[in-house]
Amino acid sequence: MAPIENKIWFLKHCELFSQLSQSQLANLERRSFVKSFPKGAPVYLPRENADAIYVVASGLLRIGHITTEGKQSTLAIVEAGDIFGEMALVDDTERGEIVETLKASRLLRIERDAIQELLATDIQISIAFNRILGLRRRRMERRLKNLLFVSSHDRLGLLLLDLVEQFGEASGKGTRIRIRLSHQELANLIGSTRETVTISLAKMKREGLLSSERNTLIIKELEMMKKRFVN
Amino acid sequence: MAPIENKIWFLKHCELFSQLSQSQLANLERRSFVKSFPKGAPVYLPRENADAIYVVASGLLRIGHITTEGKQSTLAIVEAGDIFGEMALVDDTERGEIVETLKASRLLRIERDAIQELLATDIQISIAFNRILGLRRRRMERRLKNLLFVSSHDRLGLLLLDLVEQFGEASGKGTRIRIRLSHQELANLIGSTRETVTISLAKMKREGLLSSERNTLIIKELEMMKKRFVN
DNA sequence: TTTCAATTGTGAGCCAATTCACAATTCGGC
DNA sequence: GCCGAATTGTGAATTGGCTCACAATTGAAA
Numbered sequence: 001m002a003p004i005e006n007k008i009w010f011l012k013h014c015e016l017f018s019q020l021s022q023s024q025l026a027n028l029e030r031r032s033f034v035k036s037f038p039k040g041a042p043v044y045l046p047r048e049n050a051d052a053i054y055v056v057a058s059g060l061l062r063i064g065h066i067t068t069e070g071k072q073s074t075l076a077i078v079e080a081g082d083i084f085g086e087m088a089l090v091d092d093t094e095r096g097e098i099v100e101t102l103k104a105s106r107l108l109r110i111e112r113d114a115i116q117e118l119l120a121t122d123i124q125i126s127i128a129f130n131r132i133l134g135l136r137r138r139r140m141e142r143r144l145k146n147l148l149f150v151s152s153h154d155r156l157g158l159l160l161l162d163l164v165e166q167f168g169e170a171s172g173k174g175t176r177i178r179i180r181l182s183h184q185e186l187a188n189l190i191g192s193t194r195e196t197v198t199i200s201l202a203k204m205k206r207e208g209l210l211s212s213e214r215n216t217l218i219i220k221e222l223e224m225m226k227k228r229f230v231n
Numbered sequence: 232m233a234p235i236e237n238k239i240w241f242l243k244h245c246e247l248f249s250q251l252s253q254s255q256l257a258n259l260e261r262r263s264f265v266k267s268f269p270k271g272a273p274v275y276l277p278r279e280n281a282d283a284i285y286v287v288a289s290g291l292l293r294i295g296h297i298t299t300e301g302k303q304s305t306l307a308i309v310e311a312g313d314i315f316g317e318m319a320l321v322d323d324t325e326r327g328e329i330v331e332t333l334k335a336s337r338l339l340r341i342e343r344d345a346i347q348e349l350l351a352t353d354i355q356i357s358i359a360f361n362r363i364l365g366l367r368r369r370r371m372e373r374r375l376k377n378l379l380f381v382s383s384h385d386r387l388g389l390l391l392l393d394l395v396e397q398f399g400e401a402s403g404k405g406t407r408i409r410i411r412l413s414h415q416e417l418a419n420l421i422g423s424t425r426e427t428v429t430i431s432l433a434k435m436k437r438e439g440l441l442s443s444e445r446n447t448l449i450i451k452e453l454e455m456m457k458k459r460f461v462n
Numbered sequence: 463t464t465t466c467a468a469t470t471g472t473g474a475g476c477c478a479a480t481t482c483a484c485a486a487t488t489c490g491g492c
Numbered sequence: 493g494c495c496g497a498a499t500t501g502t503g504a505a506t507t508g509g510c511t512c513a514c515a516a517t518t519g520a521a522a
Contacts, residue, residue, distance in 0.1 A: 073379035073380055075376070087365060089365065090361075090362055096373075130361055135321060140375060141328075141371060145296045147375070149304055153478095182499065183499075190379075191378065191380050192479080192480090193480060195481085196478090196479060198499095198500060198501060382508075413469065413470090425470085426472085427510075429469095433472095446518095
């Protein structure tokens, strides 16, 4: 991908802003900042105030929580083109979550006021935004459902199907999940432990559902996977 | 509460619609229907199409899922003044969830087209709607967080704190949760079993955090409860 | 009040998944 | 290619919470 020369280029390539007029884009551009983060750096912390939303230009990040004893739980993984921190638009209380980079990332930070102004004046954007929040919420609810009453092994299966939707790409031998996640990271996503994830993945490989290649997972039998884990 | 004579009275008392003009209200009124449901009746099923949103006029309902082996998991409980089924505004795919009454309920059903028209023309409503979805999403994320890596006992504690926020009212001896939920229903909300909930509640009572009276729970020591379970 | 259904309480046995501990492998930077 | 760090693999011991089974209590309807 070409380096991001200017913010406008980038804004245009983001789902939410794709339909903005030139002047709206220019306005947003004036009121946003590009920030770069090395791998493993925090973007914001739970106690910080929610005063801006972020658009991911490049890289990979996790949105998560830290439980009492330092355990990390991961709510979502976001990549280029995604938006996060949009709760800032509801109110500006504290974030309540931690966002940190999994890879070096470049972010576009848009101040709360700027985006709110835009939403108040452009009904198209407001509706588009509704839609994005709605879709995000649906994903959240599905994850909630997948956690209640489901065994650790099955939660992992369901997570892989989720990841396919978000990061899947066709590949010779099946569907590849194009980002690399450690077993620990997968465990954080399903509320389990690293060891249990290792064992479950091995089992799925033994059953021929899965294989791994160059650090990424490949779902060999997507349909069988769905039949096995969904509903 | 007075019986709902006309829909307008009711619409006006719903957060989302409180600021509508007379003509907008009249328009909505023309395009909505009142429906009554006895206790335990389904409002819609997971496979049905999402073609309308609902406003609760009176009663109590649960929004939930049914897992493979017939287990019920509950995503949320809603009461008078609440909105549900609003995913219909994002798209009209299938509901994906079941809604059923816990008490006899009266609902206002508003067709998808009507509400979408309203959102497209009135930016105030669109923004208010954004807000409601946002707040709802925040609650969802918190519940997600409360399920990952948290013991069954602690999940129950956190749930009670959530319920206090949604249904709490001051009472002589503390904060009363003004709706009655069976141990089974509490278990459905935290992904646990009826027996485990019984034991955990007994423990909290023994510790003096909790008491029950006339079928409802009373949190005697709200601050201690928070200190014990939050963060 | 009586009666039947639903809810609550409690114990025994069991199993999935966690913790802990350590070895094998792979990765990333120099 | 080499080396320290991170990740992955695997076993043994432990346990939280589930299942099953049944009794006690409370609620609702007639």
